Amino acid sequence: MLIAVILGFIFALCVPFFTRFFKKTIPFLYSLLPLSLFIYFFQFLGKIKNQGHVLFKYEWVPSIGIDLSFRLDGLSLLFAFMITGIGALVFIYTIYYLKGHEYLDRFYGYLSMFMASMLGVVLSDNLMTMFIFWELTSISSYFLIGFNNEDPASRKSALTALSITGLGGLVMLSGIILLQAVGGSYSFTELLNSSEAIKDSSAYGWIISLLFVGAFTKSAQFPFHFWLPGAMKAPTPVSTYLHSATMVKAGIYLLARFTPLLGDTFWWNGTLVTVGSVTMVYAAIHSVLRVDLKSILAYSTISALGILVFLIGIGTEKALLAAGIFILAHALYKAALFLITGIIDHETGSRDVTKLAGLQRVMMPVAIAGFLAALSSAGVPFLLGFISKEVMYEATLQFGDWAIILTALAVSTKILLLVAGFWAGIRPFTGNLPSEFEKAKLPSPLLWVPPLLLGILSLGFGAFPSLIGQSLIQPVFSSMSGTDTVVQLKLWHGFNLVLLLSIFTLVTGGVLFWFLKPSAELFQKTLRFELISPQNIIEGGSKMFGSFAGTWTRFFQNGYLRNYVITILAFLTLLMAYRLFWGVNIYIDWNQISPVSHYEIIVVALMIISILFAISTNSRTISIVALGVIGFANCLFFLFYSAPDLAMTQFSIDSLTVLLFMLVLVKLPKNKSFSSNIMKFRDAMLSLLFGTLIAILTLVVFEEPSTKEVSKYFAENAYVLAKGRNVVNVILVDYRGFDTMVEIVVLVIAAVGVYSLMKLDLNPSKKEL
Amino acid sequence: MEILLIIIIGLLHAGGLYMLLRRSMFKMIIGLILLGNGANLLIFLLGRLVKGKPPVMEDGMKVFADIYADPLPQALVLTAIVIGFGLQSFAIILIRRVYNVLNTDDLDDLNSTDEEI
Amino acid sequence: MIVLPIIFQFIAGTVLLFFWQKSNIQKVLSILFSMTGLAIGIWLFLLVWENGIMVTQSGDWKAPFGISFVADTFGVTMVLLSSISGLAVSIFSAGSMRKERLDFGFFPIFHFLIMGLQGAFLTGDIFNLYVWFEVVIIASFVLLTLGGKKSQLEGAIKYVSLNLLASTLFLIAIGFIYGLTGSLNMADLAIKLDNVQNRGLVSVTSGIFLVAFGIKSAIFPMYFWLPASYHTPPPAVSAIFAGLLTKLGIYAMLRTFTLLFGGDEFMGDIMVVLAALTILSGGLGALLQQNMGKIFGYLIICHIGFLIAGLGMYTELAIMGTVFYLIHDIIVKTNLFLVSGLILKINGTQDIRELGGMYKNFPLLSLLMAIPLFSLVGIPPLSGFWAKIFLIQAGLETKDYVLIGFIVLGSFLTLWVIARVWGEVFWKKGEHLPKKANGLYFSQMSKTDQWLMVFPIVLLSGISLYIGFGAENVIILSQRISSELMDPSGYIEAVLGLKTMNP
Amino acid sequence: MKDILIMILSTFGALFILSSALGLLKKPDVYLRISVTAKASTLGISLILASAAIFFNDYSVTTRVVAIILFVFLTISIGGHLLARAAYFTKTPIWKGTKIDDLAGQYDEVTHELYSEKHHSSIKPEKSENNI
Amino acid sequence: MTKSLFLSNLILAIIWVLATGTLTEENFLFGFFISFMILWVITYKKEERKYFTMIPKLFGFVAFVLWEITKANFQSVKESFYPKSKLEPAIVKFPLDAKTDMEITFLANIISITPGTLIMDVSDDKKVIYVHVMHLIDKEDFIKEIKAKFEKPLLELMR
Amino acid sequence: MKSLIFKTASAYLLPLLLLFSIFILLRGHYLPGGGFVGGLMASIAFLVHSFAFGLKETQNIIKINPGFLMPIGLVLAVGAAIAPFFVDAPILTGLWFEGPFRFIGMVGSALFFDIGVYLVVIGATLTIMFSITDTV
Amino acid sequence: MSLHDYLNWIIVPILGLSVILVFIRFLKGPSLPDRVIALDMLILISICIIAVYSIQTSQNTFLDVAMLFALVAFLSTAAYAFYLEQRVRK
């Protein structure tokens, strides 16, 4: 199983090497991958039917309970089929569709990487692992959407898609971690046992809302839906595969998967129903306002996803069943429609519904596929769509007091989708062929067989539901509902409200299709509502965020060193002040303070005055000489307080510094006074505050009792063990010799630095690599 | 006496910061040097002051006869002084080079690398 | 003999000084030295992994009288990481650095820098730590200004002044520490500071440490020097800065705020706030930049926020997250700047508006570069991903939900920025590249030099892939480190050789 | 006896120092100030150091004292000379009461070469009111 | 000549130290004195005897200079209490007899540390030095005085 | 500065100061002084000389490039530091010859260490000062 | 009156007074050479003070410091002179 999942990654990695050797055959080679996987999964059909689910476990990061364990049950099997099956068709379709494209090999690399990640998502039992694959689907779709990477538009929509799904993913990650914190495990199977506990916990609300964000962003639910139409920039195979059949359903999968674990609560159902219904209606309306085939399909897909969320939200057995069927039905017909659109685009170079017509004359098989798909989406009897619609209406009708409204919503959505479906699947083929498309011809079977196959499947499953009823839908249903109610799909439910509704749907839809013509004008009219569309709101929001970023950054990183220093030290000062006055008890014990002698006073005065002098004067030389005096007074302190070594070192170093300054000053420009008095005042205040705090702190620390254990040891052993009488020097070369050893390195580095600074100048050169 | 020294320490820090906040590179360096002196004095003071008793034994002594100044802060300050010299001299040369290349002493002329584009 | 890495780098630097201006010999020697250094690093790591915390008392003076060197798991891990990125950068520089720079002491200084870092990671003495810090910053000054180009100097002024400010604060704080306890040995301090009655004083002192290290590690209101300077030196230098310098500040914080000021509530809260703001500032800054160097610079800040976040929350889990992220960040950030250096060498610019066409012209190289880029983003299961789990978990434990929000935001901004970089630099059609910069373009370089530039990236990418896919081992390592940090008694016993209560 | 001697010597020394300090403060121009410092301090320092030598009455101290004294003599005179010279280059004002200035114009502006015979250069400080 | 005598004097002193085997400064000086005496006794050549007159002369001269300094200091003490009393500064060109750098330097330093005089500079051709004088009564007298007091004896000693 | 007096004097000052610096260095272990101050004194001596005679002259006197004093000093220092390895004692353990030497006193690793410091200080200071002086 | 007191109450005050006088000159300037010579003088006086202090504390090691002061002060004087001369050359 592990192999099955990661095989795609391995293939993806192999691309560069394969390219080297057999570039030509890559497409066929890679098409074998989904095909064989499909077959591999097919053999689980019976097993699942009998024993519900099978688990595969592989160690990975045991220390935090993350492993590569895969759970194959009805739901995941259904998805596995869609992923590999439709995958196979898409792979084949691509062979001709992108024939001779420069980067065909890469394309297959991405596709198989995506397929693997998608399989990972639907098969993982460990939520963290699932999340990992989840993110990988985002990334691989990023690469696929941006496949024509030199076109700015596709780069933009790739970035948008990645941002939205990425953000959703991160939110979902916290949701999963929270879930683990509450439920105590990442394993879905184990979590199922503590389902009740989780629902009762206070964090439940957080968990579901976080997970919802993930699911909604991925499955393009309102208001995060808008990345999907943008993603149509990708080549049609990608749109088919990711944006109708598989990836966008990952969110649905997530919700379905979590239904038995978290579902069946007020918030769960309420949110899903609301979001779902809003999405399905909103998108359905949009779909009939569009004229570009791909965007029509995009919006109808969103609407379909909305329906699924809606159904899962209703959460009754019927509803879940409906969802289960609809997932499959939609995958079949929508994929077909996309592929057909691709063919039309490929052959005629146009996707404009208003222009396209009468193509059945040149491409009959495609037309047939189109008809089947359109009819299935419309829910015409004998097609799978019909069954799903029936069950769906049953579900909505059973929903207590809200039944009417929900049904109404469902019906109207269905009607609109019917129109959209017909426009996409029927309209281009009927009527008479415009002259501009004369030369369009039937492409290679590689293109038209896949959609036709899908269409036929819709028909087959629709006509003979028993084909899938027990074998596939039953397990799907039971893994979604967690119950083992037996379901049977039949075409004929007898005369009842549901049937009436279906007929009503078909009739109104048909009429609408007959009279309502797709028109660019209508679309133009609606554009003014775009201002309040979520896309604009969110994009506006991100623009505002951008400008906020600018303001923030410019505010702090304003380029003026002094502002930096002020910020830093203001922070420090506040911190110190706060701690000093709330937390430190300040007292002064005068016995600790030694008396003052007159010459010390003189030196102190000397020092203070020269400090003030140094900072107040505006002449560099004077401030340097003043610095000299300060250092000199410093030495006198050191001397009085018995540190001859210090006095000597400080004095020599001060003189050297002064000398250095003098040598530098020769070259410096005349000094100017820059800052205004207000600024001077502000700085002076801050500085005084800082100085005062340091002083107070020093005093308080000084008053603390001091232990001299270490120094005592030094003094006692200086001669006995270290054979020196000047303890300071003994410390420098022995006790703490390492300091000194490092310190001379500092000197060396400084010297080298100064030397290079003076000698090496790469400036005259223009630019440097 | 310590009080006076503490006042000086405070003043050194205040003055240092004040100079650091000026626009002239040169004053900035002066500020850093003042801060450095302040820190050294601070450490020295916190080692507690002992007058006229350097931690140097007379000949023939094997240990100290009477009280002596704490040698450790002295060693620390000495290290700090020498390190400070290294850093300061580099900084001083740096402003000189900056002046050579950019022909200014005004820090406000040096913000091209901060601008966000 | 746990000071071996230090002594070795010391000797390396000294030997290289003897070969002043003989850049070709220096190249060879430096690479050899770095390899040996890595070997020593590994050896020491394994040694400590086997035997637990090890101690050397320099001068044979028993603690707390001499300077103790302590190799605990955290220390040796940092040593190992520093020697890895050290090797990478040394190879890269040998390939890419301009001869003039090599002639004026790049390699010796570089090795002294590594020495400083490893010294800081191994020392058990607070003042000695200060001295190591000084070695590191003076070396970084020199590397930053080496070549004295206009932008370098401009950046350097800020870098130098703020870093000097930081080390002065560090010194002051040490002064207070000494005044309070009369000791400098960190293990000894851990005990003595506990016995200080006037708790507030300890807290204030820790505040000064926070700012001193905060400046060096570029956390929120103190990061300004970084965006001003990190993009100015040659990429090899930025790489070592990005990988290790800011991390040194983080290391010091982790060390002091676990060992000395363990569990100071107030400071913890402060750090959490700072962490959030750091993440925000870094992320927002990165959004706007056009220069790759600066983009990555701001991202450094953003991710420093993650590191502080863990320390602020101060639970074993949080620290573990920080440590894991630290390990990942050192490797990836180093790699990232090497990548930007390679891009610069190829196209002659780092301005993403001018760049483009990398993916078209260098597909394999692009894929290679994608590894660090997306590891940084934390695309699971790459290395950047795992730490976030722990940080978020820890946040849930300590109820720092807002912080979690910021972590998510930070990750998102990173994702967005990197995706933008990818789109602009790799996907976009490469038009109007600036031609005729002086110095060789990648295409004009010798095969050897080309490999010298590519190999380090391969090496580091390999390592970050390992961190990602072999997360298990790294997690175990981080767990051990964080438990050692959170319970310093082992450290203290090892140094002072006595049983102690938990400080 | 020894103490008395020390007292006397140190008193004189201190007074000499004081006097030259006064001089430094009072003299009207820099050249005079330099000159007066050079004078008095030499003896002052010598006397006080001498008293120290007497106090310790130890050979090594005495030699050190002698060394210091000699060195102070040397440095003071040379330092004074260098300063005066530099002051003259920088055209530091010379007191109006100065009778003769043979140095006026003797320095070459560029090379600072000093001529013994008449030479004409701009290096001649203007006479000033006493700038105390 | 004087040099060789001084050397032999030194050598004898060292031999004395070795002979007596006590390496103390006093002993060395004592040895130096003794050997000086011996040399004085055994040397008869006219020109060589200069060495022996020189040492006393040297001491004499040093004493004299010190005395001058003392005078100068008392002088300035007096002045510094009523400052501008007959203050008559001047910068005087002083023609040199001294030739070698050594001679000039010594002279200059001596002048500098004695009464109200300060060396401004030496002309590049070493013909003259410029002296700053505090109380100049008459230029010629001043020059004569200096020559008589310092330059002549100094040169005698040094040649 | 072309002053005859200064030149002549500093020509004699140089050896004097160097002597003094070595004196300071050697006594460091017993009295105030040691490697740092000693080194600083020595470099000051050379600096004074360079003022009087100009950089070229001084460099000729030092003969080798002062920069090379640095690695030499480092080698001495680290040598003294790691010498204990060979008698397997920890780094920087003090090793001493039996009994004091005449004039110098006890000779041990600490002394060599201090000499290393002395050389490095000279080398570094002079490198810094000279590289700026010759541009003035 | 003991020697210690005499030094403490007679000599040191005199020296202190002269320090003040010199410092006034230092503050007044007006020219750089004025200040430099004042600084020189300060150091000379401090040498005396050190000498007295070493007598008071009977620590002759302080005399070494005095010696070093004398030596180093000369350097800075020379430096200032050098600076002045270079400055006019410009």
Ligand code: NA
């Ligand atoms: Na030291």
Ligand code: NA
């Ligand atoms: Na010393």
